[in-house]
Amino acid sequence: MNFSLKKLSAILFAISILFSCTPTKEETIDYTSMTDAQLEAVADSLAKAYIIVDGHVDLPFRMNVKGFMITKTVEDVSVETTGNFDYPKAKRGGLDAPFMSIYVPSRYQETGGAKDFADSLIDMVSRLPVTFPSQFAMANTPADITTNFDQGLISLPMGMENGAPIEDDINNVKYFFDRGIRYITLTHSKDNQICDSSYDTTYTWNGVSPFGEQVIAEMNKWGIMVDISHVTDSAAFDALRLTKSPVIASHSSCRKFTPGWERNMPDTLIKAMAQNGGVIHINFGSSFLSQESQDKFQKMREDLTNYRAENSLSPEDSIYKAYAKQYTTDNDVYEDVEKVADHIDHVVSLVGVDHVGLGSDYDGVGDSLPKGLKDVSTYPNLIKELLKRGYSPEDIEKICYKNTFRVWEKVQEVAQELQSS
CATH class of the missing domain: 1.20.5 (Single alpha-helices involved in coiled-coils or other helix-helix interfaces)
Structure with missing residues (x-):
């Protein structure tokens, strides 16, 4: 069954249960007047019908810490685990494409070995589809994700959290593209060779470094999304000025709810990102959600x-x-699921529904996840809340994956143009 038929059948199935008939126009359905049970049925159906992309899931570092082994004696994510992400939970929640975070702690900037550590996590992710071929598949493009979705497989696209593994060699941008990296978070908790971090107080570059300018240009050339989560405001605005492609924030929320905390994005930056065509993926961590x-x-x-x-x-x-x-x-x-919806509401009120997505930070924010969104089985709870607030299925489809796909496809298009010029 292709994606469009699968999507349509799931929606019509939920509607037929609720109303014992199928309305001729979806627009006539008032989701805000439904009972909780009805909304739950529709939300679960939409979660299964639509591709759900999550911009940031920290499974690779979790596997590294716990000692993932192919022999399954330590951590087998093909079955239920105590972590936020595993295959059964993802299937229950409708998660189809979690960006695997290749997280490189900032300490490697001092000790060396950042590139080798990133490679080790990429190797670990790459083994998952080999070990569990009926459950997982790698994905380097939106088209790959769609194909995997049609086959019932969970895609594992990869983003690198911290540009430190590029080290001082610009050729490493292409190297990591060839290894499957499709976004790079420019830095993490410390200023690095590319730009300043929102968690640091040094302001080494007062934005993006001269080398960072080259890195962004090279990312544009090869089709790697520029991720401005974790960076200072000045670095983010520099990135927007320098890039020829739309950017993303893979796991950030709105500073309106956490005044003065630079890790979240201010309204001015959200507006600038929207003008650039980009997407902010809302982080679910409670400390990201409210002061x-x-x-x-x-x-x-x-x-x-x-x-x-x-x-x-x-x-x-x-x-x-x-x-x-x-x-x-x-x-x-x-916090609770309603507060995550508040952040989505805020972005939509500022710049419209085309510029917001999901970036949970599952397995990365520890025990701070909000009530109702404790693991990857719970995306339907957020969809239910959005339906209650008047979001249409088309709006929710954009939030789940279409906005991210639009940016990613534009980044690919710009890369092709730059390579041919």
């Missing part, structure tokens, strides 16, 4: 640190773990 949650997490860290010190406990002690779990329950530190 209130940031404040609660800060107090929690202080209280738990004090508790461990007062009782001579380590983070691994069972007594401490039980206390910490009860603390989070009693103090309600987590």
Whole structure:
């Protein structure tokens, strides 16, 4: 069954259950007046019918930390795991194309070995389809993802979080393109050779470095999306000035809800990105979603640190773990799915529905995920909330994948033009 028929049949199936008939025009359906049960049925159907692209999932680093082994003795993501991402959860939630984050910690900028570490994670991701060929497939283009979707496979496109592995060799941009990298987050938690980080206070370059200008040009040439998550405002505006292609923020949220926190994007930058044709992929982490949650997490860290010190406990002690779990329950530190929808609403109110996507940061934001979005099985909860707010299925389809595909395809088109000029 091709994608369009699969999509149509899923939508019509949900509608027929709810109304015992199929309306001649989808526009006549008032989703905002449906019961919760009806909305859940439609949301689940749409999650299965549409391709869902997530701009940032940190499975590779999780596998590295836990020691992923082909022998399945440590971490087998083809079955249910305790992590945010695995095959059964992804299938339940309708996730079809999680960008695998090739995350390279900033410490490698000091110790060396960034390129080798990135290669090791790419190798690890590449083994998944070999080990589980009936479940996963690599994907280098939107067309690959569509083909895999039609075959029931979960695609594993890759983005590199931190440009440090490019080191000081511009030829490494093409090298990582050939290895399957399709976006590069220019830096991470420290200023690097390309640009400044929003988590740093050094402002080494006051934006993008001279070498970074070459990197962005080379990314444009080969068809790698420029990712401005993690960078300073000045670096982001420099990237927008320099690029010939649309850019993305693979896992950022709106600074309106976290005033003064540079890791999230201000309205001026969201508007500039939209003028460039780009897309902001909303991060699900509670600390990205509200100042209130940031404040609660800060107090929690202080209280738990004090508790461990007062009782001579380590983070691994069972007594401490039980206390910490009860603390989070009693103090309600987590945001909820509604707040993620608030961020989507804000982007749409600023620049329209064509410039927002999903960038959960699953397996990357630890235990800070919001209620209702605790793992990759829960995308229907967000779709349900958007339906309640009046978003049409066509709007949701754009948010799920069409906006990201549009940027990616334009980046490919510009690359072809640059290579032929």
